[in-house]
Amino acid sequence: MWAETDSALRKSVIGNIIIKGLSRDINDLALSSTFSRFREILSNRVVCDSNGEPKGYGFIYYATLEAAELVIEKLDGSLLNGYLVSVCHFKTYKEHQAEQKSSSKPPQKKDFSLYVQNMPYSLSSEELGSLFSAFGEVTSATVITKKRRSMGYGFVTYSSLDDAVIATSVMNGYIVGNRPLRVAFSHSNTFLNGMLISSVNIAYFNMLIKTFYFSN
Template identity: 40%
Template sequence: TSAPRRLGAMNAATAGSYPMASLYVGDLHPDITEAMLYEKFSPAGPVLSIRVCRDMITRRSLGYAYVNFQQPPDAERALDTMNFDVVKGKPIRIMWSQRDPSLRKSGVGNVFIKNLDKSIDNKALYDTFSAFGNILSCKVVCDENGSKGYAFVHFETQDAADRAIEKMNGMLLNDRKVFVGRFKSRKEREAELGAKAKEFTNVYIKNFGEDMDDDRLKDIFDKYGKTLSVKVMTDPTGKSRGFGFVSYEKHEDANKAVEEMNGTELNGKTVFVGRAQKKMERQAELKRKFEQLKQERISRYQGVNLYIKNLDDTIDDEKLRKEFSPFGSITSAKVMLEEGRSKGFGFVCFSSPEEATKAVTEMNGRIVGSKPLYVALAQRKEERKAHLTNQYMQRIAGMRAMPANAIINQFQPTSGYFMPAVPQVSG
């Protein structure tokens, strides 16, 4: 093990960024257990504890674990010799455990790489960039089709990150010129996009129909200032697709064109004229609008939407509405169906929380048709999950309060795999 690597691990550990002998192990196959990891890591030295992180409710593996050694040199040996080893058909990714999210997200020492060849995996990335300094983590971003062509490398120091950027930016990796730059948080990127948006010079025009070409569009938009390029988008036959772009030399001229031309008539059609956006910007804006609408919808239905289950098969939308109408003004009543058959539950939405509360009080447990109804305020998915988590935690707390011999045969330990600390006898 190299002295700089060991010194780096000690320095970072004493700075409190991660425990000195604790490793994060990621990209795990879902079937990997604590026992398998113990078998894998114990040759490196005495292991204190291992925990595969799991979903609190389903107990499914989340694909990562923490391995704690008794001694830092053993943890370092495991990191040096086992990183990217294949376990159950998948290469595991090992790094120092750094559980403080503020340190992970600070951006210090973090590098972003894009335009990567699809064949470059975590190991190849690690081998390429470890020449510049101690790496805390490195990850090629993937989906079900493999690499998405970009990655992140987190160095222990900003100096190492700066060296990597200086030497690697614009270099060829597997015949592809890669971009290597400082990692920027989403907030930083959005702020930069916002600043650029305010100084736009490219204008997007749509809905002018088929009767338009570059020269005519240039004549219309030249009066607002000097244009650098004008383009009407066409189909393979050369016919206008009804939209195009105008690029101005100055932002003020582009802004004036938008203000004066948007909503006016061209070829007998009302045209849209606005700032030309990159695909990423459009997607970010649409996402923001969608989230806003979602929040508005949630707040609008908060406390007025009822969930009704255990419905008799004979109950349809009309009968459901009729049963609940004595309690107030109903805006919607819906029995959920599958292939035309009732699924046994539905929703009723009232115009006020008071009406909804009254309906819950009066209708919960009432027999309609041949069955007693279950009626409650409808919960959002996140609320239901939080409620289930809370129930689970209460159940676990109840188990802990019971005598040990009462529960020992009911449950297998789920929290981790602990090794007794055996004293090392010298000689």
């Protein structure tokens, strides 16, 4: 729901935060009630699946970076309806790329792969795929093993860049078996060429605005 009609302000992502680990009982109204106590919000959305069931994460949009940072400081790592939640800035694909620029090679091929670390050793490849399939079509999910024992890390590949970006933002820091996952775009399997980066980013931002900012 929008309380601000300035289209230029809506298209900015400067005050956008993502909340991970939400109770499935939290809806848009409950999310708004909790986060509007600190600063006025422009919009909020709990992300749901095709059946209308909450996926356990959502977005809050503030007018300023200062407001977003205040809420992150106050609520990150706090309990909400008995669930430990993570509150952080939502990062776009470009921001993810900038963070990894020093250690990753220029993208070469279309392979939307994520590197997942700090997994529970009991997590299987099938369970890994099931966990990440909430965000889109997973084409492969592999837990790396040695002598049939998990090494605690693996790879998840999506057919869509949009799905991979959302999954990275939501699942990085997500608690599985008392272990916070570490999720990033794969360094070893570069996945986009220069021309595709520009075209996919345009599609991504259009999707982001339409899905999270203008839908009710």
